[in-house]
Amino acid sequence: MILVTGVTGALGGLVLGGLSAVDGLEVVAGTRSGDGTTARRIDFDDPATLAEGFKGVDVLVFISAGYAEDDVVLARHGAVTDAATAAGVRHVIYTSLAGSGDLMSIALPHRWTEARLAAAPFDVTILRNGLYSEIPAGFAMVGAESAAATGVFAAPLGDGRMSVVAKEDLADVAVRVAAETQRDLEADGRSRHAHKTYELEGVTAISGHDLAEVLTRALGRTVEYQTVSLYDTREALAGIGMESYQVTHAISMFSNANAGLLEAHDTDLTTLLPTEPRPVHDPIVKAVEAAAMATGRAPATKGR
Ligand SMILES: NC(=O)c1ccc[n+]([C@@H]2O[C@H](COP(=O)([O-])OP(=O)(O)OC[C@H]3O[C@@H](n4cnc5c(N)ncnc54)[C@H](OP(=O)(O)O)[C@@H]3O)[C@@H](O)[C@H]2O)c1
Known part of the structure; x- marks a missing residue:
């Protein structure tokens, strides 16, 4: 089962929509406003919702929740990592920030999260998203x-x-990586995307x-x-x-x-999309x- 967080957001919504259109995948929506019927309640500020919400999840599409001071974002993303570990999630796909943004202040929580995820027991794919158009x-x-x-x-x-990049392209890459990862796990293997970092400039x-x-x-x-x-x-x-x-x-x-x-000056976007960006x-x-x-x-x- 794949769970996508932040589905009321622009990127999370596109990723959920794309994955829901793929035949044979079990996809669950996660949002702070979830009531457990059409969507699970996933609030990074409330770890109890994560313990419950991550149950049975193989692949977690972890959409960053960056609109806050760094200490808040670190606490949120640390809580996601801990809860995913405790729930036995097998693979986490995290939407990070592209390498051209390395010296931007928002890079700090993204790079910290990447390191925190890398130290966890599950497999990880980092989607380093370029700046939105x-x-x-x-x-x-x-x-x-x-x-x-x-x-x-x-x-x-x-x-x-x-x-800059179209958000739809970033969503298409996330959908591809998540769908292929779930298929690889179902085939009793490891995702072909395990421990890869993709620069989506x-x-x-x-x-x-x-x-x-x-x-x-x-x-x-x-x-x-x-x-x-x-x-x-x-x-x-x-x-x-x-x-x-x-x-x-x-x-x-x-x-x-x-x-x-x-x-x-370089991007993995063109190799991961089926058509031109x-x-x-x-x-x-x-x-x-x-x-x-x-x-x-x-x-x-x-x-x-
Ligand atoms: N690459 C770029 O240019 C760029 C620009 C802006 C932002 N970003 C980052 O990319 C992320 C996704 O972008 P977007 O365009 O989809 O942003 P968005 O439309 O503002 O959506 C962000 C979503 O984050 C979720 N969220 C916020 N606080 C949360 C919390 N405490 N726990 C769980 N989820 C929380 C919310 O989803 P729910 O309400 O459904 O829970 C929210 O709708 C942003 O959150 C930000 O970190 C990237």
């Missing part, structure tokens, strides 16, 4: 209003480029200049990119009420972008066009 799309969407008014798209990316890297170009087309006026200092960005993020740990992680990501560290440019364009329309300043027909 929604991240640069979000920057451009937030900047659309001001770009429409001023012709400037401001973002704290320096001249760096950020490799995006194959497309996006810069601030690229986003200004997208805005230019969406708004029908020339938009130029200008970088913003990290100092001003930190003040602005704190000013809009963002939680302080989120400010820390956001600034760390922008520092890495400025340093040019978020552009990946999904293009990330088109969904970004669509999201930005919608934001541009909302400004009321987008031309009726855009020259694309």
Whole structure:
């Protein structure tokens, strides 16, 4: 039996949907809101739910739950590791962070979790997920209003480029790895993915200049990119009420972008997907066009 955690989330939902479509697999949903009928209650902050929820599970698809201070995330992920060990889970697949993010502050709980899982008695596969394409799309969407008014798209990316990936591709890889692992275990073997770490970096890297170009087309006026200092960005993020740990992680990501560290040069994505990775440019364009329309300043027909 395969259990997927965090199924109300975007990634967990896609993974559950993909696995449920595979013939002959027993797949169970795990979520903090589970009531034991359609989904099991799995709350990493409540270890009792894990002891009960992991019963009978062969393969655990462990979706990281990273929105909290590091001490909370470490406690959550440590509890999952301990409960999976106690329940006799045979194989854990963990959604981690890609190698290009090694110097980002969010890498710490991911690398700690990888090490904690590696020391456990079950087999492990680490899916080191690249940054989602929604991240640069979000920057451009937030900047659309001001770009429409001023012709400037401001973002704290320096001249760096950020490799991004479609979440659907990450889900497809997780589905493949989980399904093949369950089959291998049923055949009384060990998963072909045991103790593998896959770097699922995006194959497309996006810069601030690229986003200004997208805005230019969406708004029908020339938009130029200008970088913003990290100092001003930190003040602005704190000013809009963002939680302080989120400010820390956001600034760390922008520092890495400025340093040019978020552009990946190698990926396992292409070998694990059955087809080419999904293009990330088109969904970004669509999201930005919608934001541009909302400004009321987008031309009726855009020259694309
Ligand atoms: N690679 C990237 O660019 C990137 C970006 C953002 C986040 N991430 C990481 O990737 C994970 C999945 O991404 P996503 O897009 O699916 O995020 P999402 O839509 O925000 O979903 C995250 C899910 O985590 C689960 N969760 C939160 N706290 C939990 C807890 N205490 N115990 C158990 N589950 C908990 C929740 O699922 P339930 O409510 O169903 O329990 C939640 O829906 C995130 O949680 C984060 O760690 C990666």
